[in-house]
Amino acid sequence: MSSLQSLDIAARSATTTPSPQVRKTPELAKLIDVSSCIGCKACQVACMQWNDLRDEVGDNIGTYDNPRDLTPESWTVMRFSEVETQTKDEGTRLEWLIRKDGCMHGEDPGCLKACPAPGAIVQYTNGIVDFISENCIGCGYCIKGCPFNIPRISPVDHKSYKCTLCSDRVGVGLEPACVKACPTGAIMFGSKSDMASWAGERIEDLKSRGFANAGLYDPPGVGGTHVMYVLHHADRPSLYAGLPDKPRISMFVEAWKGMFKPVALAGIAVAAVAGFLHWVVTGPNDVQPKDDAEAEHLRQKADDPT
C-alpha cells in the first residue's frame, strides 16, 4: 500500500534529496522477551489475520518450526532451537530457545540502503521500515542489503515482502497485531526508551535467577533496532537459531552503495567530455588526397609489377 504518512518519512530508498523534517515523533520499539515466550504461535496467527495473509500449508520436518522459514506470506516465524548451555552449579543444561523471527526494523536499514527503486522502501520517523509495494521492482537488492536475512520476494508478483511492524495499526495509535495477541506479555510495544527500561527489569530478574549473561539485543552495528530481544544468553545471540552476533550491513554492500556510485558517474562524464574536447581541439581524422594517391599507386604497382 502507499504511504499515508508522508510527513513522517525519515528516509526513502534511492532518493538523494532530504525527507520532510518539520515533524518529530518519538521512536517506537517492539520488545520480544524470549524468556517469557511459550512458543504458542498466537503472534503468527495474529500476523496472518491482521494482514490477511494465507501461506501454503507446509509439512512437518521434525521441529515445531512451521512454516519452515519466512515467506512472502509469512512475515514472522517462531524458531525453535535446542541447545546445551553450561551453568555454574547444575552442569550442562538442555534449553529450548524460542525466538520470534521477523524484520528487526534497524535504525540503519540495509534493505533501504541497497534498494534502487525510489520510494520502494521507507523508514518512518518512529523507526518502522516499510516496503511500498507499488514502487518495488523485484530486483532482490533488499535481500543483499539485509543483515538479518528477512525480505522474501514473491515468485508470483515479483514484489518483496516482510513484517511492516503493523505500520497501518501503529499509524492510528494501535499496537501491532502480534503484541495484541501474545498471551504471556512476551511481546511489548511502546517508545524505545520505555521498552529499554522494561527490558532492564526483565534482565535483572533473569540475572537473579542464574542467567548471568542475560541482556538486551539492540545491536549497535546497525545503529540499534526497533525490534529488540531480551535474551537469557545475550553473550551468544547465535544460539537463538542463528541470530547474528554482531550484525552489520555487509562491507560489500557498503562498497557498492557508497562513494563508488557518484565517482563512477563522474568518471563516465569525464570520459565523454574528454572525447568532446579532443573533437574540439584536434577534430576529425580525415583521409587526405595524398592517401588516395598513395593507395592508387600501390594498386597500380600490384596490377603491373614491371
Add this chain to the structure above:
Amino acid sequence: MTRSPDRLVRNSTTARLNHWLTGGCFVLLTLSGLAMFHPMLFFLSELFGGGQWMRAAHPWIGALLLLSYLGLIVQCWRDNLPSRDDIVWLGAINRVLANEEDGVPEVGRFNAGQKFVFWAMALLVPVLFVTGLVTWDVYFSPYTTIEQQRIAVLVHSLAALGAILVWILHVYAAIWVRGSVQAMTQGYVTRGWAWRHHRKWLRALTATGSSGPRPKA
C-alpha cells in the same frame, strides 16, 4: 549504397549485423543498468515501460549480448591477436591522437586501440554475464549464498563501469576517424582510408588481389 569497384570490404554483412546486434544490446543494457545504478538515473526505467519491466528485461538482453559477442569473437579474434606492431604503434600514440599520420607505424586490420577494445569486452562481457546470473534473483537466487550475491552485484557494477568507459572510447574513436562508421554500416572503406589507417592490411589485400576483408589465401 552503390559500391564503387574501388572500395574495399571492411566488414562482411554477417559481421555488421552481428556488430549492431551487440551494440543495440549494449546500449539497452547500459541504459537499464544505469537506471538501477544511481537514483538520479532511475528515470531511464521509463524507457523500458517502468521499473518492473526494466528489471525483468535487463538480464535477458544480457544473455543475448553474450551470444552476440561470442559471434564477434569467432569472427574477429584472428585479426585481433596482439603483435609487435602494437607496441610500436602505442609508442607513437601522441602522433595518432594529433592526427599526424606521418611517422605512425603501419598496422594491420586492427590497431592496438581497437584490439584493446576487443579484448577488454571479451573479458568484461563474460564477467558481466556470470555476475549477472548470480544476481538474477527470479531464476538463480537459490543456487548461491546471499554473501556471494553481494559480491556478484559489486563486481557487476564495477565491470559495467569498465565496459561503459571502454564503450565511450570505442564510440568516440568511430566518430573521430572519419569513414569508420560507414565501414560498419555499409561495410566499405576507400583504399585511401585503408592506406591512412591500416596500411599493412591494405598491402596484404592489394598483394593478393583481395577486395577484403581478409587477404586471399
